[in-house]
Amino acid sequence: MRFLPVFLDLQTGPVLLVGGGELARAKLRVLSAAGARIRWFATDGNHDVSGLNAGEVARIEFAAGDPLAADLHGVIAILCAGAGNVGVAMSARARAAGLPVNVMDDLEHSSFIFPAIVDRGDVVIAVGTGGTSPVVARRVRESIEAMLPGRIGDLATFIGRFRKSINGRIAQMPLRRRFWERVIDGPIGALVLAGRNLEAEQALADITDPTIFAGASASGEAEGRVTLVGAGPGDPDLLTVKALRALQDADVVFYDELVSPEILDCARRDASRIPVGRRVGKPGIGQDAINKLLIEAAKSGQRAVRLKGGDAFVFGRGGEEVEALRQAGIAYSVVPGITAALGAAAQFEVPLTFRNEALRITFLTAHKARDAEAVDWSALTDEKMTVVVYMGMTAATSVRAGLLAAGRSPQTPVGVFARATLPDAQAAVGILAELPDLVARVDRGPAILVIGDVVAHSAPALDQNWRDQNFTQTISKLLEAAE
Ligand SMILES: C[S@@+](CC[C@H](N)C(=O)[O-])C[C@H]1O[C@@H](n2cnc3c(N)ncnc32)[C@H](O)[C@@H]1O
Incomplete structure (x- = not known):
């Protein structure tokens, strides 16, 4: 991120605007609407303020002369729009004076850029694209505008009025946050958003004990809880709505190594993030x-x-974790996630069941060869059963041996699906006889092995829609080769 969004206090001094024509006037409108005091050097000599109201015009100082010689004392930022070559020279002056400067459409000479703004009173949202595409920023702004309740600014103002007094009655920080979350998400918030502020005020005044309202125990302590959340196979868009809510709500997130940074980013900014899983080559805690x-x-x-x-x-x-929480008397809940088998099935179009062909599914794990030896392969002889092996890459040879010994045909279609749902997903499909080779053909895990006739229906096997993908051979070619 090159440009960090920050909010400038317009009460502290004037903004120097240099430029003319419609470009300068557009900035004049934005600054005026925000309540800025503006010192304006109109480089075309035309101080046209049509469209501004009297109060806004009163905050404009119409400057004349050479802007490069302008007095910068007290100025809080410099903005050049439609200023031509003067912009570059002004940028050098601003930088020498330590002032933030924006030269329109010139990132090289700008130290700040203008975001697209959603303005709802006390709620202001800035959307930036690092200066790359104002059009994309505007589209995002439109989507946000459409999503936000009309009176969201009133809600912020309402909370601002009572925050200090209520916070003074709640000692613990987490409880303060929860108090306001309940206000916003509950009937009081709904009343404000409906424009019924007096009733909202009364409802707030009726709360006799804010700590209890915030969900504290009778002793006034914040009540903690644990939510086990399934993050899905990798694509952040596959998080459930509940998972997203739990992440936004959490004070602390304990995460496994397979959880992608994008998913972790869905947690609240100020939540602690603690890795507890195994790292590659290193044991977990x-x-x-x-x-x-x-x-x-x-x-x-x-x-x-x-x-x-x-x-x-x-x-x-x-x-195991639920058992431990039960024993310790901790409140907990579980949010399901999309398991790797289902993520891979959807992405690579492997129907895990198929009428008359696959009537059962078995999920098993074979992390090491000795796990594979412990599997009762004789229970997996049914040809109408799809077998999905988790953590099976290193044990692929033992998995093949087990299934062959159980009587599964060496021609049984199999697929190795790696990093399913992630941008660099890979598939290698073939037949059981070649399972270890197929594993060797994907660059790296995590991967699942899918064994059963259904793999022949998968997109990589049929070579449909997958021509650009990095899968290795189509099943038809392998079957031909095996004949
Ligand atoms: C410890 S298990 C965890 C399984 C996880 N709880 C689930 O429901 O998917 C890790 C194994 O899941 C599989 N796996 C996880 N993410 C995957 C992905 N994106 N693509 C393919 N396999 C994946 C791999 O077999 C990996 O070795």
Whole structure:
């Protein structure tokens, strides 16, 4: 991010506007509407203020002479629009004076840029694209405008009026936040958004104990809880609405290594983020230590999210964590996620069940060869069963041996689906006899192995829509080769 959005206090001094024509007048309108005092050097000599009201015009100082010789004392920012070559020279002056400067359409000579603005009274939203595309910024602004309740600014003003007095009655910070969240999300917020401010004020005054309203226990302590959240297979758009809400709500997020940074970014900015999973080549902190952290966080009144790849209850140790929370008497809930098998099935169009061909699905894990040896392969002989193997890359040879020994045909279609739903997803499809080779053909994990006739219906196997993808061979070619 080159340009950080910050908000400039327009009460502290005038903005120097240099330029003429419609470009300068457009900036004049934006600044005037925001209540700025403006010192305007009209480089075309035309101080046209049509469209501005008397109050706005009264805040404009019409300057004459050479803007390069202008007195910069007290000026808070310099803006050049329609100023031609003067813009570059003004930029040098501004920088020498340590003042923020914007030269319109000239990133090189600007130290700040103008965002597209959504203005709803006390709620102001700035949308920027780092100066790359004002049109995209405007489109985003339009979407936000359409989404926001009309009186959202009134809600901010309402809270601003009572914040100090209410916060003075709630000692704990997390409880303060929860108090206002309940106000905003509950009937009081709805009354303000409906323009019924007097009733909203009365409802606020009727709250006798703000700490209890905020959800504190009878002793006045914030009540913590843990939410186990399935983050899905990687694509942030596959987070559920509930998962997103839990993330926005959390004070602390304990996350696994498979959770992508984009998903972690959905958490509140000020939430603590603690990695607890295994890193590549490094052991994790261990299940007992994770359980302890979750329990401690909840006991200290925090809302903790335990964020896991896929779904917490599919090879995610969710069961162990829920047991520990139950035993410790911690309030908890579970938000399901899209497990890797379903993410891969959707992306690569593998129907995990198929009429008359695949009537059952088995999810199993074979992390190491010895796990694979522990699997009862004889239970997987049914040809109408799709077998999905999690964590099976390194044990692919043992998986093949187990299934062949159980009587599965070496011609059974199989797919290795790596990094499903992520931008660099890969698929390698073929037959069971070649499973370890197919694993070797994907660059890296995580990957699932799907074994069963349904793989022959997948998009990579049929070579449809996947011509650009990095899959290796189509199943038809492999079948031909095997004959
Ligand atoms: C510890 S398990 C966690 C499974 C997770 N709880 C779920 O429901 O998907 C990790 C394994 O999930 C599979 N996996 C996770 N994300 C994946 C992805 N995006 N594409 C393919 N496989 C994935 C891989 O087999 C990986 O080794």
